[in-house]
Amino acid sequence: MELNVNGAFIYFTIPIFGGIPITQTTVSSFIVAVSVIIASLLIHKNLKKRPGGFQVLVEKGVEMLYRMVGETMGSNRLNWAPFIGTIFLSSILGSFIGLTGFLRSSTADISCVMVWALMVSAICWYNGIRYNGFKGWLKGFTEPIAVMTPMNIISEIAQPVSMAFRHFGNVAGGGVITSILYLALSLLSARVISLINKSGFVLSLILILAGIALLVLKATEKIRKKRYFVLGCACLLMGLFSLLDAAGALKGVPILSLGIPAVLSCYFDLFSGFVQAYVFTLLSMVYISNSCPEQDA
Numbered sequence: 001m002e003l004n005v006n007g008a009f010i011y012f013t014i015p016i017f018g019g020i021p022i023t024q025t026t027v028s029s030f031i032v033a034v035s036v037i038i039a040s041l042l043i044h045k046n047l048k049k050r051p052g053g054f055q056v057l058v059e060k061g062v063e064m065l066y067r068m069v070g071e072t073m074g075s076n077r078l079n080w081a082p083f084i085g086t087i088f089l090s091s092i093l094g095s096f097i098g099l100t101g102f103l104r105s106s107t108a109d110i111s112c113v114m115v116w117a118l119m120v121s122a123i124c125w126y127n128g129i130r131y132n133g134f135k136g137w138l139k140g141f142t143e144p145i146a147v148m149t150p151m152n153i154i155s156e157i158a159q160p161v162s163m164a165f166r167h168f169g170n171v172a173g174g175g176v177i178t179s180i181l182y183l184a185l186s187l188l189s190a191r192v193i194s195l196i197n198k199s200g201f202v203l204s205l206i207l208i209l210a211g212i213a214l215l216v217l218k219a220t221e222k223i224r225k226k227r228y229f230v231l232g233c234a235c236l237l238m239g240l241f242s243l244l245d246a247a248g249a250l251k252g253v254p255i256l257s258l259g260i261p262a263v264l265s266c267y268f269d270l271f272s273g274f275v276q277a278y279v280f281t282l283l284s285m286v287y288i289s290n291s292c293p294e295q296d297a
Contacts, residue, residue, distance in 0.1 A: 095273030117160035127291035211236025
């Protein structure tokens with residue numbers, strides 16, 4: 001597998017048109033697109049007059065989508081709802097696919113979100129030409145005065161760039177922070193286990209006995225504070241892992257990195273991924289709405 005220094009790995013290259021690289025982002029985006037298409041076909045095929053729980057949930061989601069489009073773009077532009085929904089699903093699923101552990105988040109690649117942003121800008125430009133004519137669209141760059149032309153051109157270029165980098169930066173930054181924390185905790189874990197094992201089995205046994213004592217006291221409700229339960233679990237686990245590490249059973253396992261990066265991943269990949277998908281679609285609706293005349297249906 002070839003390493004692409006600009007980002008994602010290149011799995012292979014299709015030898016046509018000078019070579020088309022198939023990267024991690026390409027695979028992830030393809031899987032997301034196929035999943036959305038298959039899910040849509042299955043849901044449409046199994047629609048019932050008396051809906052079940054899943055169909056009710058889907059209908060509620062579609063209703064929320066159309067309500068959001070109507071409130072943001074106007075009730076006369078509900079025809080944009082399928083496009084907005086596609087952008088939202090592609091964004092959020094593109095971020096969530098990184099949770100699999102073997103697929104890369106497509107939104108962590110600037111090329112992916114940049115294509116979406118350019119697509120939104122192209123729609124805005126098309127609407128400007130469609131409703132104002134090509135000369136009228138060009139005239140918009142010189143208003144209110146001709147001196148503003150460079151600023152208006154820069155503004156048009158900055159629109160897709162800012163949309164793409166906002167989305168990409170948050171998703172990619174979260175992955176970098178999680179990776180750095182995992183590495184730091186792995187190094188700290190190796191250092192702590194090494195220090196415990198230098199004292200032989202004595203310190204490990206003391207930690208195990210202390211952990212058991214704290215858990216027993218907590219179980220008998222003689223200690224009501226939760227921090228003693230957490231401290232007891234920590235002492236017991238550190239003692240057990242140090243013994244197993246010394247015996248060679250769990251050599252090199254980063255005990256301190258178990259769980260903590262996963263919690264951060266839930267924030268960066270789930271919460272942040274959802275927020276960025278919502279912000280991107282909201283900006284898309286605003287830009288497209290501004291490019292359409294008020295009377296457009």
